[in-house]
Every structure is written in structure tokens, then in C-alpha cells.
Amino acid sequence: MQKRQGSQSDQSTRQFHALIVGAGSVGCLIAQRCKTLNIRCTLFERENYLNERRRDWNFGITHALPQFQECLPDNISSRLTSVLVDPIRGLSGNDTLPMLNAESGELLMTVPTPNVFRLQRSKFRALIAEGIDIQYGKRLSNIRCEDESTQVSAQFEDGTEVTGDLLIGADGANSKVREFLFGPDEAALQPMALIGCGAVERLPAKISRQIRDVNDLYFVSYHPAGVCAFMALHDVPDASKPETWKWMFSLTWPDRSGSVPRDPKQMQQKWTEWAEKLAEPFRSAYLAIAPNATFWCDRLAEWRTKPWDNRNGRVTLAGDAAHPMTYHRGQGLNNGILDAAFLCRALSEHERGEKDIAEVLAMYEEEMQERGRAAVISSGENSLMVHDWKQLKKSPVFTMGLKALEKSEK
Ligand SMILES: Cc1cc2nc3c(=O)[nH]c(=O)nc-3n(C[C@H](O)[C@H](O)[C@H](O)COP(=O)(O)OP(=O)(O)OC[C@H]3O[C@@H](n4cnc5c(N)ncnc54)[C@H](O)[C@@H]3O)c2cc1C
Known part of the structure; x- marks a missing residue:
């Protein structure tokens, strides 16, 4: 690895400046913590405004x-309940x-998740984007990191370039x-033999109430034929009117065909096919939204994290950029939060003058x-196992629930 030239004198004359690419949950959390730490x-x-997508x-x-x-300053922490899926219910x-069991409705197991912060992503993002410097409409196109310089430059599709001391990929x-660090082939997501489709929709009052009676917040069901159906409360504008509640629906299933349903008709067809196999009241809920829902469908994918050359402490990764993983055990954001906290602890040590940035x-x-x-590996294995009835009960979500893998409990 190259020695970073002139870092002592440079840093005594100007303030360290971190460039964060991506104002998702992890990028915003890093920025919030950096702000508190000065x-x-x-x-x-890249979005032109927050939650454009x-x-x-x-x-x-x-x-x-x-x-x-x-990671959060008090003025944001104190308002976190406002972005819970049901702020009045709270924690x-x-x-x-x-x-x-998605076929019979029988309870297989209950995972305790006391005081889980179930957050609506768009509202949460709006809250944690407050008070930090976000430049919108900036899609990163390239990174310039020359050996003779101590700095790094981000180049954007609009032709602009910004230079700083560290570039954090939270994109x-x-x-x-990640593509810059590894090249396009090595950085590419690895597709898995699983397809996921989802939607966020309202339900007729009676079905919405029946679903909430199954569990107040969320539940997951697994079908012997391979499909996994997850439903989670998304928004409760009026607690007394179940027809106003929004639900997040997810269906995932094994698929080796190499293709993904893309047009709305194909998605609706596949959705209905699987929904027909579910026990009541899940069948009615999934079928109720089928004709009008806006679905998203993707092939699930992962990238197994490995070390990179951080260009002598000038380029790093955090969140899904560093460890994109499947979501059946809810580990992606939890790990991204650990990244944000630990990265900021590291930057703080550097800012106090205790250690070099590369160190x-x-x-x-x-x-x-x-x-x-x-x-990434454990989440991927878990996702494959929960779609295989013979393996289901040996899967990490059955043996560990939503807990961290042992090493990350710090
Ligand atoms: C249905 C579902 C349920 C989930 N449930 C859970 C759960 O219960 N628990 C859990 O821990 N995790 C869960 N996850 C995973 C979690 O959502 C992600 O791990 C987390 O949102 C990743 O945050 P991030 O900030 O790293 O990335 P993102 O939220 O993807 O943010 C990346 C940002 O970078 C921007 N960007 C991308 N490219 C560029 C570019 N070239 N230039 C500039 N900006 C760019 C994007 O616009 C975006 O704003 C779930 C995921 C899904 C899909």
C-alpha cells in the first residue's frame, strides 16, 4: 500500500472533509453522527429530492x-416514535x-422481538436527513484518487467534481x-435462485382487522411448496379505521429460470398463483390487493464482503454497499447501523489527532x-433454507431468531 504523502502538514492547515455518497439510512446516520462530533x-x-424514488x-x-x-442527536432521537409504523401504538x-405454516395457518414458532423499532423507511429517512448537508441530483460517476495526492475526488454525472479527504460509499x-474499488466484475452482485415481489397497499377493513388480529405488527409464513409470505404493518393514519392502514406485503419463492417477472401483468399473475396457495386470512389479503397493487419484483442477490485497497485511507464502504444481503432475517440495516457507529468512532479518533486516517x-x-x-453468508443461507421445507427448522431464523451473529454483539 502507498504511503500517504504530506498528511500531517495538510491536515494541520485545513479541516478534514468526508464525502459521503448516498443519502440512504446509513449515509444519513453517518452524517448525523459526524455533525455531533464536529x-x-x-x-x-442521486435523487433530485428526498424519496423521489x-x-x-x-x-x-x-x-x-x-x-x-x-448515531442520533437528541433532537432526532426524541422524535423517533413519529416515524414508527404506528406512532400511537409506539414500542x-x-x-x-x-x-x-402458510398452508395450514398453524403457528410454528414465535420469535421475541421486544421493543423493535419498526420504521417506515421514507418517513425515517426524512427525519434523519434533517440538519445535514445533502446535495441532491448528484449521481456519482467516477472517483479520482491519485498516488501523489492526499485527497480524493468524486465526479458526478452532471460534470461536477468535489474533492475531500475521505470518500465513504454508502450508495x-x-x-x-464498490465498483471503483474492485472493478465491475468483482464488485457485481451475485444473483440467487430466489425471486422477491412486494407491495405496500391498503386492505378492505374486515381483512385488515383480521390480519392485525394475527399479530399487531408483523408475521411471516412459510409454505411447504416453497413460498415465504411476510406481512408487516406500514402505516396507521387512523387507528379506528382499518381500511386506512397500509401493509407491506412480501412474497419470495425459489426460481432457477434466470428471468424475473417485470411487467405488471406478469407480476400480478405470479402473485395470484402463490396467493391462492395460502391459508386464510392471508390468502384473502394477498388476493385483495392483486388487481390494483403497484408491485416491485427483483431477483434476490448478495455480495460476499472481502477486503479492499482503501487507497491509503481515502475510500471506504458502509451499509449495503459493503455487505448487500437478503432480508429474511432483517440484518442489513442493523449491520449498516453498526458500520455507521463504528466508522464515526474511528473518524473521531482521527479528529482528536490520536491516529492517522489510514490506521x-x-x-x-x-x-x-x-x-x-x-x-451476508448467513443471511443468504437462511433465505435459501426458509424456502426449502426440509431445511426450514434448521435455518438461522429458527435457531437464532433475529439476533446478531455472535461476533457482532459489541
Ligand atoms: C422488504 C425489505 C425489508 C427489510 N427489512 C429489514 C429489517 O427488518 N431489518 C434490517 O436490518 N434490514 C432490513 N432490510 C434491509 C435494509 O433495508 C437495508 O439494509 C438498508 O436500507 C440499507 O441502507 P443503505 O443506506 O446502506 O442503502 P440504501 O438505503 O439503498 O441507500 C443508498 C443511497 O445511495 C443512493 N445512491 C445509489 N447510487 C448512487 C450514486 N451513484 N450516486 C449518488 N447516490 C447514489 C441511493 O439513491 C440511496 O439513497 C430490508 C430490506 C427490504 C427490501
Whole structure:
């Protein structure tokens, strides 16, 4: 690895500046923590405005709760309940994730998830984007990182270029920064033999109520034929009117065909095919939305984290950019939160003048790459196993619930 030239004198005369690519959950959390620590940073986001991309979902923060709190300033922490899927219900020490047989409706197992922060992504993102420097309409196209310089430059599709001391790729599963570090072939997501389709929709009042009676927050069901059906409450504008509640629906199934249903008709057809196999009231719920829902469909994919040359402490990764993984055990964001907290601890050490940036980044990356790789592999294995009835009960979600893998419990 090249020695970073002139870093002492450069850094005594100007303020360290981190460039963060991607204003998703992880990018915004890093920026929030940097702001509290007085570390200068700027976020660059390809969207022209926040939540321009309409697709929304919700996720649960479980084992990363302490690091999540660490990243957030008090004025945001104090308003977190407002972005829960049901702010009036708030948190509950009795939250559980029931896991059911999708064919019979029989309860297979209950996973305790006390005080899970189930957050609506779009609202959560709007909250954590407050008060930080985000430049919109900035799609990263290239990175310039010359040997003779101590700095790094981000180049954007609009022809502009910005230079800083560190570039953090928090640009999601298809990361352009990861592509810069590894080249397009080595950085590419590895497609899996699974397809996932989802939607966020309202239900007729009676069905919505029946579904909420199964569990207040969420549940998952597995079918012997291979499909996995997950439903989670997404929005409760009026607690007394179940027809106003929004639900996040997900269906995932094994597929070796190499193709993904893309046009709305194909998606609706596949959705209906699987929904017909489900026990009541899930069948009615999935069928009720089928004719009008806006579906998204993707082949699930992962990338197994491995070490990269961080150009002497100038380019790194965090969140899905570093460890894109499947979502059946809810580990992606939880690991991204750990990245945000640990990276900011490292930057803070550097800012206090205790260590060189290359040294603190090496420490951050060593822990993160090992943890991220283990989470990607375990999540991928789990996803394959929950779609195979013979393997289901041996899968990590049955043996560990939503807990972190042991090493990440720090
Ligand atoms: C249905 C579903 C349920 C899930 N449930 C859970 C759960 O319960 N628990 C959990 O821990 N995880 C869960 N996950 C995973 C979780 O959503 C992700 O791990 C997390 O959102 C990743 O955040 P991120 O900030 O790393 O990436 P993203 O949220 O993808 O953000 C990346 C940002 O970078 C921007 N960007 C991309 N390319 C560029 C570019 N070239 N230039 C500039 N900007 C760019 C994007 O526009 C985006 O804003 C779930 C995922 C799904 C799909």
C-alpha cells in the first residue's frame, strides 16, 4: 500500500472533509453522527429530492439499537416514535414475530422481538436527513484518487467534481464506489435462485382487522411448496379505521429460470398463483390487493464482503454497499447501523489527532468486513433454507431468531 504523502502538514492547515455518497439510512446516520462530533461531511445523493424514488418499505431495528441511539442527536432521537409504523401504538416490550405454516395457518414458532423499532423507511429517512448537508441530483460517476495526492475526488454525472479527504460509499447494494474499488466484475452482485415481489397497499377493513388480529405488527409464513409470505404493518393514519392502514406485503419463492417477472401483468399473475396457495386470512389479503397493487419484483442477490485497497485511507464502504444481503432475517440495516457507529468512532479518533486516517480506517474495515461477510453468508443461507421445507427448522431464523451473529454483539 502507498504511503500517504504530506498528511500531517495538510491536515494541520485545513479541516478534514468526508464525502459521503448516498443519502440512504446509513449515509444519513453517518452524517448525523459526524455533525455531533464536529467532523465536516457532505452527502451526495442521486435523487433530485428526498424519496423521489416511490418504492417504500419498512424495517426493524433490533440488535443495533444501542449503536442506533449513539448515531442520533437528541433532537432526532426524541422524535423517533413519529416515524414508527404506528406512532400511537409506539414500542412494546411484548413484541413478537410469529412464524406460521402458510398452508395450514398453524403457528410454528414465535420469535421475541421486544421493543423493535419498526420504521417506515421514507418517513425515517426524512427525519434523519434533517440538519445535514445533502446535495441532491448528484449521481456519482467516477472517483479520482491519485498516488501523489492526499485527497480524493468524486465526479458526478452532471460534470461536477468535489474533492475531500475521505470518500465513504454508502450508495447501496449496487454501489458505484464498490465498483471503483474492485472493478465491475468483482464488485457485481451475485444473483440467487430466489425471486422477491412486494407491495405496500391498503386492505378492505374486515381483512385488515383480521390480519392485525394475527399479530399487531408483523408475521411471516412459510409454505411447504416453497413460498415465504411476510406481512408487516406500514402505516396507521387512523387507528379506528382499518381500511386506512397500509401493509407491506412480501412474497419470495425459489426460481432457477434466470428471468424475473417485470411487467405488471406478469407480476400480478405470479402473485395470484402463490396467493391462492395460502391459508386464510392471508390468502384473502394477498388476493385483495392483486388487481390494483403497484408491485416491485427483483431477483434476490448478495455480495460476499472481502477486503479492499482503501487507497491509503481515502475510500471506504458502509451499509449495503459493503455487505448487500437478503432480508429474511432483517440484518442489513442493523449491520449498516453498526458500520455507521463504528466508522464515526474511528473518524473521531482521527479528529482528536490520536491516529492517522489510514490506521483508523484499517481498524474499522477489519471488524466490518469480517462481520459483514458473515452476515451476508448467513443471511443468504437462511433465505435459501426458509424456502426449502426440509431445511426450514434448521435455518438461522429458527435457531437464532433475529439476533446478531455472535461476533457482532459489541
Ligand atoms: C422488504 C425489505 C425489508 C427489510 N427489512 C429489514 C429489517 O427488518 N431489518 C434490517 O436490518 N434490514 C432490513 N432490510 C434491509 C435494509 O433495508 C437495508 O439494509 C438498508 O436500507 C440499507 O441502507 P443503505 O443506506 O446502506 O442503502 P440504501 O438505503 O439503498 O441507500 C443508498 C443511497 O445511495 C443512493 N445512491 C445509489 N447510487 C448512487 C450514486 N451513484 N450516486 C449518488 N447516490 C447514489 C441511493 O439513491 C440511496 O439513497 C430490508 C430490506 C427490504 C427490501
